[in-house]
Amino acid sequence: MARAITSQRKALNTALAWGVGLLIFFPILWTILTSFKTEAQAISDPPVFLFFDWTLENYSVVQQRSDYGRFLWNSIIIAGGSTILGIIIAVPAAWSMAFVPSKRTKDILLWMLSTKMLPAVGVLYPIYLIFIKLGLLDTKTGLVIVLMLINLPIIVWMLYTYFKEIPGEILEAARMDGATLREEVLYILTPMAIPGIASTLLLNVILAWNEAFWTLNLTAAKAAPLTAFIASYSSPEGLFYAKLSAASTMAIAPILILGWFSQKQLVSGLTFGAVK
């Protein structure tokens, strides 16, 4: 029997959901608002919410002081490059795990996931040394490789879950219909897995874009992405809240816009298979 939900109850739930949603969004909203205040208003007590003198000064200062375009370009290369490289490696891996599993497939998957539980700082030293040896320090290539490796377990897991959902009988039907392995992949599997591959791509671009630990530790000037751009405004001396907020807003804007337009895809991708 369907559970009866009164309209009162429904209104309460809606209000609660909005409350939680706003609570989560509030820091971002506050950052954006602060970026339009003067430094004095930014630290005023009591804080002002909407009624202040809106100014674009912080943005022009940030733009003058540092080269936003270069950081943005580095972010795009690093996030995009690591995701594409990861997908290229993960597709065949997830493929074989889903369709020709061995006795150890589950163990390998869990082991891969377990690497995500390791504190990143635990391997910082060896990776730093390797980077010096290979001349990868402060290069985009180096960061593409590291971020790809960091996110590879998630990419493989997501694709594996997708491929698992494709019924084996459909592939067998294709085989009976005379499709070679290449044709099976081209005409049947890939078209069926496209929504899955797309949301995996999207999630990993976001993860790589937001990644701060490795990008801050392995770059200096040349390869620094937007995370380093923000960090450069959190100086230990002096308070530049408004400028820091402007820098943050500029750094998160691209990914926020991407996330906004692809939220439907992203949600359906993450909840895929939960409800048939």
Next chain:
Amino acid sequence: MGRITLDKVSKNFGDLQVIPPLDLTIDDGEFTVFVGPSGCGKSTLLRLIAGLEDVTSGQIRIDKQDATHVPPAKRGLAMVFQSYALYPHMSVRKNIAFPMKMAKVPVEEQNRRIEAAANALNLSDYLDRRPGQLSGGQRQRVAIGRAIVREPSAFLFDEPLSNLDAALRVGMRLEISELHERLETTMIYVTHDQVEAMTMADKIVVLHAGVIEQVGSPLELYHTPRNKFVAGFIGSPKMNFIEGEEAAKHGAHTIGIRPEHIEVSGETGTWSGVVSVSEHLGSDTFFHVHGTGLADTITVRAGGEVGFRHGDRIFMTPRADVIHKFDAEGLRIA
């Protein structure tokens, strides 16, 4: 042509032998049904013939050619799956065209065959729809259409009707039988439903634990089952088995009597008993009777007008000419 021969074919999954070596010949144009309870190996046997599983030992010949190691697509067989296995991202037309596209059939010929199949299967109005927009019966027709256009030497059906509701199942059963009459192509049909087996087959292969228990026409299996397993599996309701003193009177370890071969009466008969359940179907009535001096419940099939109720004492007389006799191993005594 579609004569399929299995020569000492066996299948192991790891250490588990699911099909011990078996021999079987399916003649050209024959409608053969593999029937048996779940897990008896009937689907595995079909998949071995299809080439979707590799045989562990033995040889499969299709039209005298050794096909044991030939890939599925090259065997000239078409398969219809239980789940339909349609390509969800393609229209009905493209689904049906797919095997022809793979075989590089010219487009005009493809269209001709699609039209013919669509007409035969009442799919003409749905050619541009996706499988998701079709009902279960329509989907199964598309799957059959996809099989027909290949013009295979044999059709393989893997429980094609078990996802359909009862009414539709009867309809599709007839359609597949008609298709066989029309095409006269070899068909191998796997089912666990003995009614499907009895109504559709030229030849039934009864499987149990990977072993062929009996091969024969539906009526052969009904009238002269080779052992107790076949006797119990073929026929509905199930045959009654009686052991002990009553069986000994007939010189057997066990005797079997089909429910429809027992006469009931209110006054006199060979055995007596008390009705525990009576099921009135209108055309027939089934009585489940606790027989006096008999170990198990006896099922009796009587006419629709026979009106005994729960608790009534009735008398039952088996027809002497259709009593099946089995020895201690369960094999038929001639």
